[in-house]
Amino acid sequence: MRVLIVEDEDKMADALRHGLEADHYTVAVARSGEEGFYLISTQAFDLVVLDWLLPGRDGIEVLTQLRQRGVTVPVLLLTAKDATEDRVRGLDAGADDYLVKPFAFPELLARTRALLRRGAPETTNQLAVADLEMDVATHKVKRGGRELALTAREFDLLEYLLRQHGRVVSREMLARDVWKESVRYTPLDNLIDVHVARLRRKLDDPSERKLLRTVRGVGFILDEDSA
Amino acid sequence: MIGIRRLRTRLTLWYVAPLAGVMGVYLAAVLLMLYWQMNRVLTHLAEEDLETVKGLLYFRPDGNMDLHLEYHHRTEWRQVQERLLEVLSPDGQILYRNERLGTRSIGGPPFPGEGERAYSERSARLSDGTAVVLVSGKYNLEGKRVLIRVAYSEDLIWGRLQETLVILLLALPFALSAIGLFGYKMAGRALDPIEKMARQARRINSENLDERLPVENPDDELGHLAAEFNATLARLGQSFEQLRRFTSDASHELRTPLAAIRSIGEVGLQQDAGADQYRDTIGSMLEEVNRLTGLVDNLLTLSRADAGHITLQASAFRLMPLLEEAASLLDVLIEDKTLRVNLVEEEPVSALADRSYIRQAVLNIFHNAVKFTSAGGAISARVYREASWAVLAITDTGPGIPAEHAGRVFERFYRVDEARSGEKAAGLGLSIAQWAVRANKGEIGLVSPPQGGCTFWIRLPAAPCEPAHRADGRHSRLTVS
Numbered sequence: 001m002r003v004l005i006v007e008d009e010d011k012m013a014d015a016l017r018h019g020l021e022a023d024h025y026t027v028a029v030a031r032s033g034e035e036g037f038y039l040i041s042t043q044a045f046d047l048v049v050l051d052w053l054l055p056g057r058d059g060i061e062v063l064t065q066l067r068q069r070g071v072t073v074p075v076l077l078l079t080a081k082d083a084t085e086d087r088v089r090g091l092d093a094g095a096d097d098y099l100v101k102p103f104a105f106p107e108l109l110a111r112t113r114a115l116l117r118r119g120a121p122e123t124t125n126q127l128a129v130a131d132l133e134m135d136v137a138t139h140k141v142k143r144g145g146r147e148l149a150l151t152a153r154e155f156d157l158l159e160y161l162l163r164q165h166g167r168v169v170s171r172e173m174l175a176r177d178v179w180k181e182s183v184r185y186t187p188l189d190n191l192i193d194v195h196v197a198r199l200r201r202k203l204d205d206p207s208e209r210k211l212l213r214t215v216r217g218v219g220f221i222l223d224e225d226s227a
Numbered sequence: 228m229i230g231i232r233r234l235r236t237r238l239t240l241w242y243v244a245p246l247a248g249v250m251g252v253y254l255a256a257v258l259l260m261l262y263w264q265m266n267r268v269l270t271h272l273a274e275e276d277l278e279t280v281k282g283l284l285y286f287r288p289d290g291n292m293d294l295h296l297e298y299h300h301r302t303e304w305r306q307v308q309e310r311l312l313e314v315l316s317p318d319g320q321i322l323y324r325n326e327r328l329g330t331r332s333i334g335g336p337p338f339p340g341e342g343e344r345a346y347s348e349r350s351a352r353l354s355d356g357t358a359v360v361l362v363s364g365k366y367n368l369e370g371k372r373v374l375i376r377v378a379y380s381e382d383l384i385w386g387r388l389q390e391t392l393v394i395l396l397l398a399l400p401f402a403l404s405a406i407g408l409f410g411y412k413m414a415g416r417a418l419d420p421i422e423k424m425a426r427q428a429r430r431i432n433s434e435n436l437d438e439r440l441p442v443e444n445p446d447d448e449l450g451h452l453a454a455e456f457n458a459t460l461a462r463l464g465q466s467f468e469q470l471r472r473f474t475s476d477a478s479h480e481l482r483t484p485l486a487a488i489r490s491i492g493e494v495g496l497q498q499d500a501g502a503d504q505y506r507d508t509i510g511s512m513l514e515e516v517n518r519l520t521g522l523v524d525n526l527l528t529l530s531r532a533d534a535g536h537i538t539l540q541a542s543a544f545r546l547m548p549l550l551e552e553a554a555s556l557l558d559v560l561i562e563d564k565t566l567r568v569n570l571v572e573e574e575p576v577s578a579l580a581d582r583s584y585i586r587q588a589v590l591n592i593f594h595n596a597v598k599f600t601s602a603g604g605a606i607s608a609r610v611y612r613e614a615s616w617a618v619l620a621i622t623d624t625g626p627g628i629p630a631e632h633a634g635r636v637f638e639r640f641y642r643v644d645e646a647r648s649g650e651k652a653a654g655l656g657l658s659i660a661q662w663a664v665r666a667n668k669g670e671i672g673l674v675s676p677p678q679g680g681c682t683f684w685i686r687l688p689a690a691p692c693e694p695a696h697r698a699d700g701r702h703s704r705l706t707v708s
Binding site: 083102171179189190191194195198215216218 | 514521563
């Protein structure tokens, strides 16, 4: 999978490149709108990560021109502008998704994955990691064959972690996708931590093998390789 | 400055011009009156003269008529000099015309009944076009009926009128310019405060907003203007002060996590540690970054709110489900502290407001109540109606808020006691709650009795009728981030 990053800030561009490469993407970087436009016009990419504010031609201009020329490559727009009207403008210009800086990197990875397999959502009802099994249809969770009694919220949380297993999940992602809150407000981080702690107690305390791990400063990961 | 000069000129013109018009009308009226009066005088003279002439006319032996001019005491009188005299027989035959009249006729042939009973008075023209005042009368003279006409030329009147007009026209420009000059000076004096105000206003900028415009006379219009302007300046000054404090508080708040990030990074670099320890260091730095992000998010929300960039979508919703929603969202925190929570709906009440923002306000307040109530304590919340208000009140059994702080807890970054709460949240939650409630035309406040505990209340405009119960209170989303 080839991803093009159009970002003029060196540190940001490098961080994105390293992060995406670590997730097994082939990455090219353009440092200006013109360069980005040229690369997209001459090479094939599966995804473009486009910064809004660029020197010279800005991201929206590049995007508008690409769409006018009939280029349909998925575009993830990055910007520090988070007013609703900016969002609408970005999506109107033809962006497929929109990420507000500063964002958590796991969030970028999740959006990237979502854009690349767009149209083929994961529908399986049987989820499993190591000796943990979940049947979404019957709302049953088993660890090593023993059924776990989870609250509705804990179940949703675990389902989300299972679907993202092996990847770090940030608190923002949990707030949006599990709690369905689009605004971050003070109580939520606190709440998420408590819920995760409770889930971990039910999930991992009885078992030798710990699956749910906190990645300090980033979020949580459900992973069979957890130490 | 030029604007004021022009205003001054305009003002002067504005009252000189109508004045000139009025004077023109006055002049015309005076001349008309004068004409009419002199016409009367001339007619009167003609009547007198008619009587005189009647006595002086006689028939000469040759049958022609003549006038005893020698009978006049003073033939140099103008009455005699300017006289135009014609005598006609009743059938219009000319019996006599005096020398001054010559061959000209006065008023043509007699009209029926002319001078029969009384004097006939009229304006007429001589056959050469000279306008005259004409008086005629019928008399018996030596046994014959005769029509005597005496006339005076109106030139007499026009001469006088012309003199008067010239005198008045000569005086008019002087009068007008004197008035204009006076007016110009008065306008200048009246506009002087504006000039001063403008000069002072030019000097005022964001650095010296405490300066004020001079108020010369608080009772007149300009004084009123200056006072209003000063009130505006005062309000501006207040907002600037608030902004300055907010900016300085914000930078202070931002500096705290920044300092932590820096220290953690620097200390981490100094040590030659293993991967795990570095991971821990970076994680710790990221935690501070999250704090910063949250802070900036909140600041942005508030600054958008201040700028009025957030549009609210009001709808009617029941308060009780909202309260239950907040309690259920916070349930794990409540359980952890083994708090007893009691929610009471005294009567079904609906509010008319933007539910998502009110939800955020209620969550912030509820979360505060959970935070400040010590383990094993109780929180009670009530929903009720009060006049046209839908009220929601949340009471905790925490330490309460000292009276001197009660008025300030809604201020941005204000903290009653950082050490006690042990929370690191930037003090913006209540500010945002206050904004959300006020933006929805509601009120927010708190009651904290000295013995401890604290009640925060939110009053919102009550919806006129109860909407259908919303089974799923969570389907409303926060739409603006």
